[in-house]
Amino acid sequence: MINRKLLMVAAAAAVLSACAGMPGKPVPPKLNTEVPMAGVDAPANGQWPDAKWWKRYNDPQLDALIDLAMQGSPSLAAAQTRFDSAVQTVRAASAAAGVRADANATWVRQRMSDSGLIPPQFLGFNWYSQADLGLKLTYTFDWWGKQHALIESVVDQMHAAEAESAAASLALTTAVADTYFGWQSDQARLEVAQTITRGAVKIRELSELRVNSGIDPQDQLSQADSDVALAREQIVQLQSSAKLRRVALAALVGVSPEKLSELKPQSLPNVDTQLPANVSIDLIARRPDIVASRWRVEAAARDVDQARADFFPDISINALAGLSAIDMSKLLRASSSVFNFGPALHLPIFDGGLIRARYGISQAQLDAAVASYNSTLLDAARDLSTQALTSQQIGALRQERNTQLEAAKAQFDSALAREHQGLTDLRVPLHIDVMYQQQRDAMLLLNTQAISADIAMTKALGGGYATPELPETKH
Numbered sequence: 001m002i003n004r005k006l007l008m009v010a011a012a013a014a015v016l017s018a019c020a021g022m023p024g025k026p027v028p029p030k031l032n033t034e035v036p037m038a039g040v041d042a043p044a045n046g047q048w049p050d051a052k053w054w055k056r057y058n059d060p061q062l063d064a065l066i067d068l069a070m071q072g073s074p075s076l077a078a079a080q081t082r083f084d085s086a087v088q089t090v091r092a093a094s095a096a097a098g099v100r101a102d103a104n105a106t107w108v109r110q111r112m113s114d115s116g117l118i119p120p121q122f123l124g125f126n127w128y129s130q131a132d133l134g135l136k137l138t139y140t141f142d143w144w145g146k147q148h149a150l151i152e153s154v155v156d157q158m159h160a161a162e163a164e165s166a167a168a169s170l171a172l173t174t175a176v177a178d179t180y181f182g183w184q185s186d187q188a189r190l191e192v193a194q195t196i197t198r199g200a201v202k203i204r205e206l207s208e209l210r211v212n213s214g215i216d217p218q219d220q221l222s223q224a225d226s227d228v229a230l231a232r233e234q235i236v237q238l239q240s241s242a243k244l245r246r247v248a249l250a251a252l253v254g255v256s257p258e259k260l261s262e263l264k265p266q267s268l269p270n271v272d273t274q275l276p277a278n279v280s281i282d283l284i285a286r287r288p289d290i291v292a293s294r295w296r297v298e299a300a301a302r303d304v305d306q307a308r309a310d311f312f313p314d315i316s317i318n319a320l321a322g323l324s325a326i327d328m329s330k331l332l333r334a335s336s337s338v339f340n341f342g343p344a345l346h347l348p349i350f351d352g353g354l355i356r357a358r359y360g361i362s363q364a365q366l367d368a369a370v371a372s373y374n375s376t377l378l379d380a381a382r383d384l385s386t387q388a389l390t391s392q393q394i395g396a397l398r399q400e401r402n403t404q405l406e407a408a409k410a411q412f413d414s415a416l417a418r419e420h421q422g423l424t425d426l427r428v429p430l431h432i433d434v435m436y437q438q439q440r441d442a443m444l445l446l447n448t449q450a451i452s453a454d455i456a457m458t459k460a461l462g463g464g465y466a467t468p469e470l471p472e473t474k475h
Contacts, residue, residue: 023308023311023359025308026301026304026305026308026363026366028301029297029301029366029370031294031297031370031373031374032374032377033281033284034280034281034284035279035280035281035283035284035377035380035381035384036280036377036378036381037279037280037381037384037385045274045277046273046274046275046276047276048276048282048286048461048462048464049458049461049462049463049464050464051463051464051465052464053173053458053463053464054066054173054177057177057269058269059180059266059269061180061263061264061266062176062177062180062181064261065176065180065249065252065253066173066176066177068253068254068255069172069173069176069252069253069254070169070172070173071254102135102136103134103135103136104132104133104134104136104322105132105133105134106130106131106132107129107130107131107132107328108129108130108131109127109128109129110127110128110129110130111126111127112126112127112128114126128326129326129328130324130325130326131323131324131325131326131328131331132322132323132324133322133323133324133331134320134321134322134323134324134338135320135321135322136318136319136320146305146306146309146310146312146314149302149303149305149306149309150302150306152298152302153299153302153303153306154299156295156296156298156299156302157295157296157299159291159295159467160291160292160293160295160296160299161292163288163289163291163292163295163465163467164288164289164292166288166465167288167289167292167465170288170459170462170463170465171459172252173463174455174456174458174459174463175252176249176252176253177455178451178452178455178456179245179248179249179252180245180249180263181268181448181451181452181455182241182245182448182452183242183245183246183249183263184265184266184268185268185444185445185447185448185451186238186239186241186242186245187242187265188265188267188268188444189238189441189444189445190235190238190239190242191265192437192440192441192444193231193234193235193238193441194235195437196231196234196434196437196438196441197228197231197232197234197235199430199433199434199437200224200227200228200230200231200434201228202430203224203227203430203431203434204221204224204225204227204228206430207220207221207223207224208221208224227434246260246263268444268447268448268451269451270447271450271451271454272395273391273395273450273453273454273457275384275388275457276461279384279461280381283380283384283461283462284377285466285467286461286462286465286466287380287460287461287462287465288462288463288465289376289380290373290376290377290380291465291467293369293372293373293376293377294373296369296372296373297366297369297370297373299369300362300365300366300368300369300370301366303362303365303366304359304362304363304366306362307355307358307359307361307362307363308359310355310358310359311355311359315343315344316343316344317341317342317343317344318340318341318342318343318344319339319340319341320338320339320340320341321337321338321339322337322338322339323336323337323338324336324338380460383460384457384460384461387453387456387457387460388457390453390456391450391453391454391457394446394449394450394453395450397446398443398446398447398450401439401442401443401446402443404439405436405439405440405443408432408435408436408439409436411432411435411436
């Protein structure tokens with residue numbers, strides 16, 4: 001009885017001494033609940049993107065390219081692998097939290113030493129066999145929440161991996177769409193460049209006739225040659241750009257340029273980009289990179305809970321039932337049965353500060369996760385503000401360019417009418433037509449920039465991603 005009391009006192013003293021240096025309950029990290037947007041006064045009448053946001057452009061070629069990219073992208077495969085790994089980790093952590101059962105069966109043939117504690121001559125043999133068959137059950141009480149925190153941590157990591165997979169998918173689809181419309185822009189601008197070239201060649205022919213007739217000086221022909229060369233240079237640049245974009249598209253969808261299906265020129269879609277309402281609040285749940293970072297904070301917080309639980313003792317119950325015999329013929333008899341049952345307490349007391357160091361590391365990792373989240377939030381705000389302001393600027397430029405385009409068209413019609421009446425040289429309407437085509441090219445370039453900004457805005461808004469639930473601080 002005295003020994004039992006001494007044992008209980010010693011155990012209590014050990015627990016108190018180990019828990020004396022235990023840190024207090026962690027304070028929940030302070031995280032922003034809104035995206036701090038500033039300097040944006042764009043209209044907020046837009047809609048959030050759909051999951052298949054590219055469908056709004058009504059372009060079957062783009063749909064096919066994105067479907068192909070989603071099927072064969074190495075980056076998406078890697079993201080999916082990380083998610084699958086996280087799922088298996090959740091299963092492993094959940095399995096470790098229950099009752100553990102271990103079965104064992106051994107048979108050993110052994111010779112006893114003639115110089116051992118029990119000389120063989122007293123037993124009558126040197127060799128003997130030992131056979132054991134048993135089942136051991138172990139259950140650890142999770143009074144301090146260590147196993148629960150472990151399971152929650154890996155579940156949070158699984159959610160983060162899922163969000164990161166969505167972010168990778170969004171980056172791929174927006175890159176495909178932007179490159180595809182860049183190629184369509186090259187085709188439209190190439191058509192305009194060819195029209196400009198034909199006009200420059202016609203002007204050059206008229207200038208040559210006038211120079212050869214002595215009407216105009218040689219400088220007029222030299223200028224016409226320069227204009228033709230400049231127009232042809234633009235064609236070469238656009239053809240090269242289209243080829244490079246095709247190579248980029250092939251790489252994005254995961255095929256060689258030769259195997260990429262032939263693309264047909266299409267008219268560029270007209271876009272009107274606007275921010276959705278309450279974007280500064282709702283964006284946190286709609287951008288996969290923010291959601292992934294938020295889940296990383298939760299996983300780090302659960303790791304802190306885990307490390308803090310190490311300051312408490314582990315209490316478990318062990319039970320063993322089995323058979324043991326030195327004669328195989330007697331192994332399965334009831335007289336060979338062995339049983340044991342009892343609680344166990346484990347608490348490291350002199351660990352050289354290892355537990356406290358692990359707790360410090362987990363707290364530092366939580367601080368790093370919080371800093372990463374805040375940085376991600378600021379990057380998202382800057383990204384969205386940039387795209388909103390860019391869209392506003394492009395919209396204003398398109399209005400001004402459209403006015404110039406209408407004026408150039410009216411000027412061309414007037415010059416062409418005067419030429420028909422014999423009041424002016426044919427080169428005058430041709431020169432004006434070249435200027436009109438140049439305004440068309442500039443307008444096409446602005447329209448392309450508007451589409452690119454629309455795609456970038458879609459990416460900044462999360463591309464239709466919406467998490468079913470946001471993590472809440474669980475301290």
